[in-house]
Amino acid sequence: SIAFVPVFSGTIRGQGRSEGNRAIAAVGGAALLGLLLLTLAGVFFADEVVSVFAPGFSADAGQYELAVMLTRGLFPYLLLVGMAAWAMGALHSYRRFTAPAIGPVLLNISIIIAAVALADRLVPAVMALVVGVLVGGFFQFAVQIKSLLKEGINPVPSWRPTHPAVRQVGVLLGPAVFGAAVYQVNVLVSTILASVLQEGSVSWLWYADRIFEFPLGIIAVAIGTAALPRLSEQAAVGDNRGMAASLAWSLQMAWSLCIPAALAMWLLAPEIVAALFERGQFSPADTAATARALRASSLGLLGVASVRVLVNVFYAMKKPSLPVMAAVVALVANVV
Numbered sequence: 001s002i003a004f005v006p007v008f009s010g011t012i013r014g015q016g017r018s019e020g021n022r023a024i025a026a027v028g029g030a031a032l033l034g035l036l037l038l039t040l041a042g043v044f045f046a047d048e049v050v051s052v053f054a055p056g057f058s059a060d061a062g063q064y065e066l067a068v069m070l071t072r073g074l075f076p077y078l079l080l081v082g083m084a085a086w087a088m089g090a091l092h093s094y095r096r097f098t099a100p101a102i103g104p105v106l107l108n109i110s111i112i113i114a115a116v117a118l119a120d121r122l123v124p125a126v127m128a129l130v131v132g133v134l135v136g137g138f139f140q141f142a143v144q145i146k147s148l149l150k151e152g153i154n155p156v157p158s159w160r161p162t163h164p165a166v167r168q169v170g171v172l173l174g175p176a177v178f179g180a181a182v183y184q185v186n187v188l189v190s191t192i193l194a195s196v197l198q199e200g201s202v203s204w205l206w207y208a209d210r211i212f213e214f215p216l217g218i219i220a221v222a223i224g225t226a227a228l229p230r231l232s233e234q235a236a237v238g239d240n241r242g243m244a245a246s247l248a249w250s251l252q253m254a255w256s257l258c259i260p261a262a263l264a265m266w267l268l269a270p271e272i273v274a275a276l277f278e279r280g281q282f283s284p285a286d287t288a289a290t291a292r293a294l295r296a297s298s299l300g301l302l303g304v305a306s307v308r309v310l311v312n313v314f315y316a317m318k319k320p321s322l323p324v325m326a327a328v329v330a331l332v333a334n335v336v
Contacts, residue, residue, distance in 0.1 A: 002228065003172040004089025006316050007165050009232035012093060021153050023165035024090045028083070028157025030166045035082040042075035053188065054202070056195030066124065073130040080137030087144040090153055092229050099147040103140035110136030172320060179311050179323030183304045186334040200286065207277055207286075208293035212301065215261035220305035223250050224312050231316035243313060250309045258305045265298035 004027060012020030042049060050057060050067045057064045088100035114132025119125040145155045160166070178185065187209055194201040227250045234242040265272065269291040278287045311323040 001085045001089040001092065001225075002312070002315050003169050003176040004086065005092050005228050006172065006232040006235070006318055007168045008090060008093035009229050010236040011165060013233055013236045017152065020093070021151070022158075022160075023163060024086075024093075024153055025158040026160035026163035027165050027169050028086045028090075029159040030161055030169075031082060031086050032079075032157050033159075035079045039075050039079045042078065043072050046072040046075070053192055054195040055192065056197070066126075070126065070130060073127065074133060077133050077137040080134070080141055084137070084140040084144065086157070087141060087148055087155070091144060091147055091151070092225065093232075094151050095229055096147050096151070097226065099144045102143050106139040106143055107133070107136030110139060168318070172315060172318060175320030175324045176315055179314070179320055179327045182307070182327035182330050183300075185327070185331060189331070189335055200289065204286065204289040204293050207273070207290045208297055211265065211272060211276070211294055212297045215258060215265075215301065216305055216308070219257045219261070220254050220308040223254050224308045227309065228312045228316065231312050235316040235318075243316070247309070247313055250312075251306065254305045254309050255302065258302050262298045262301040265301065266295050269294040269298070 007027070008020060008024055011023045046068045049071055050064065054067055057067050084100075084103055088103070091097070091100050111129060111132035114128045114135065118128035118131055122128050122131075148155045187205070190205055191202055194205050227246055230246055231243055234240075234246065270287060273287045273290045273294060274284075277290070278284065307323075307326075311320075314320055314323050
């Protein structure tokens with residue numbers, strides 16, 4: 001979506017709505033093909049994916065087989081959420097935020113309903129969550145169709161691989177994924193390392209990350225999402241003063257909310273984790289380990305939130321090199 005919005009907004013601003021919608025459809029067609037190939041590869045090579053991303057699981061045959069089955073079942077979600085991101089980028093370019101924001105809510109509702117309704121009927125029970133994710137992924141895209149149609153955008157993408165917008169998005173996509181999502185890349189690296197540690201390590205990191213992502217998602221991601229179309233329009237006309245004002249407002253808003261959130265996570269980590277998770281097989285020892293991970297993560301909340309806002313300026317100007325350089329440094333530091 002970060003790669004889509006600057007291209008879509010610039011085309012709409014410079015060449016009009018009709019050409020903008022043609023660009024959106026062309027990029028959607030290329031995205032659909034790429035996502036379909038990646039999804040099929042993930043399904044067919046789930047064994048290899050698990051071996052690479054969770055090497056420690058190979059020591060337990062049952063755990064490894066379950067991870068492969070879940071990976072294979074969940075990979076089609078990539079296709080669904082990828083097309084939802086395409087629709088979201090298109091609607092954000094027209095300053096329409098409601099339908100894209102409802103999508104993740106429907107995903108959560110689908111997961112909860114599936115867990116409650118299907119856990120006792122499926123073997124293993126965790127497959128209920130896979131069903132919930134896939135159904136929720138469908139709704140993440142479907143809920144945006146009506147808004148796409150209102151803007152004159154065909155929800156069925158077209159195949160125009162030579163359209164200039166496809167090349168522009170392609171140039172931005174790799175750097176955007178790495179520069180804007182370096183925190184998620186670091187979480188993935190940490191998961192790989194944790195998979196070879198004591199049992200439960202991956203889960204402790206994952207639960208801590210869920211709590212960490214809560215203020216990050218409702219504050220930094222929301223602010224960055226709202227600011228990107230405006231920054232892209234200002235970049236398209238060379239309004240650097242306006243971009244500076246937009247950036248300053250975004251950072252002030254993010255900092256005013258993330259600083260108290262980080263303090264709360266540090267001071268109240270055990271209480272937060274216990275209130276949310278300590279029941280059933282989640283023991284006090286699990287709470288203590290997750291709280292330690294949460295406290296460590298809380299030190300980075302302000303930095304991660306700031307990056308989520310700052311990178312938008314560079315992608316709006318279609319100059320992703322600095323965020324990528326910073327992401328490389330962050331990745332190396334995290335691995336060390």
